[in-house]
Amino acid sequence: MPELPEVETIRNRFRRGADGTPSLLGKHILRAELLWAPTLETPTPQRFRERIRGQRVQEIGRRGKYLIFHLDADALVIHLRMSGDLWWEAEDAPLAPHHRMLMYFEDGRLAFNDTRKFGRIWLMADPAPLFTRLGPEPLEERFTAEMFYRRLQSRRRQIKPLLLDQHFLAGVGNIYADEALHRAGIHPQTRSNALTPTQAARLLEGVRQVLREGIEHNGASIDWVYRGGGFQNSFRVYQRAGEPCYHCGTAIVRLVLSQRGTHFCPRCQPAPADAH
DNA sequence: CTGGCTCCCTGAATGC
DNA sequence: TGCATTCAGGGAGCCA
Structure with a gap:
């Protein structure tokens, strides 16, 4: 993808x-x-x-x-x-x-x-x-954590689907959204306006980390869609439902949000109070 | 504004 | 073995 x-x-x-x-x-x-x-x-x-x-x-x-x-x-x-x-x-x-x-x-x-x-x-x-309607480029340095935090505050959507919204942020798709949320320790159903400035900074850092790593590995080769990349070997949650989290050993959970498969560690990414 | 759902499309996986 | 069904996913569009 x-x-x-x-x-x-x-x-x-x-x-x-x-x-x-x-x-x-x-x-x-x-x-x-x-x-x-x-x-x-x-x-x-x-x-x-x-x-x-x-x-x-x-x-x-x-x-x-x-x-x-x-x-x-x-x-x-x-x-x-x-x-x-x-x-x-x-x-x-x-x-x-x-x-x-x-x-x-x-x-x-x-x-x-x-x-x-x-x-x-x-x-x-x-x-x-x-x-014109595309969101900011996550890798551009002039897009700061403060700007990201303000953007998150202006919406009240679940963070995972929001990350996939190209009008909110450009370039992130299903794989990198799941991987970034895991690295930031944020549950995919957390409301965007419930995130703290610290969490926003960690999330932007997580997004940048996985994107840069993906580029370093020439992208990810998924299923039969072969592209010659190797980032699929670095996935920590994507398509790992039921397998142990590398950080804490808890089984990775898969659920569907906005019709998209969503993978996360329930321990490293604790559920917000209003998630069900 | 938000979320849920359909559509587009094909190949792989699953079910009987 | 073989046929039918289900599913994945980026993004637009529709409806509640």
Whole structure:
């Protein structure tokens, strides 16, 4: 499930280049091909092909879980959602299953592969409107614990679903939310406005810790969605229901909040008075 | 404002 | 063995 660390890993791979993958910076897009039309949010497939042709990749950025290819005249924005991934392959490689969009360069092709078809692509001159409602970037230093505390105080939602809300904080998904709450010793159903300044600071630190660790490990490889990362070996609660907490030995509990599996240690993350 | 639920979609796991 | 059902999850949208 691509979250911030996985998107950042992909961004770095195509920005710097990696084994078997060249840097895309400065390369020209010869042509693009759409294999499953609903992947493209805007513009129409025809205009997409016309506009993207001949543009050069100037820079590759990220905002939350959005991957942004800055081209000469437009921005190509990609959200991988559940199962999206970008593959670099030979221009004449046989078409793998679940490819949704192809971009051809001089020396190979970039394929957007997305088994579950939830991923989306935008091509627009100014992508800013896509990001106006997104919450702050958790890794940016100018976003302080005090600001985070104030933000938490302004809402009265359960902290786990709130962390998943991209309008509240950008980039955190189900895995990293559970891992961050465990590191901060906070129960997932704690009301956001019930958190103390100390807890808020610990939570922001926990979020940053797991995100940085995730990036260091090139992200997490979950189930059959393989991305080559290794952070899944560092999970302390995610998908460990019934197994002992590494800190206290208590069995990890799984419950469902906002339709999302939620994992926590009932001893290290004690329930607030109003949780049931 | 908050929470609960559905939808989108496919492959893996489970059930009979 | 084989077929059917259930489930996971990011995010938008709907309703209470």
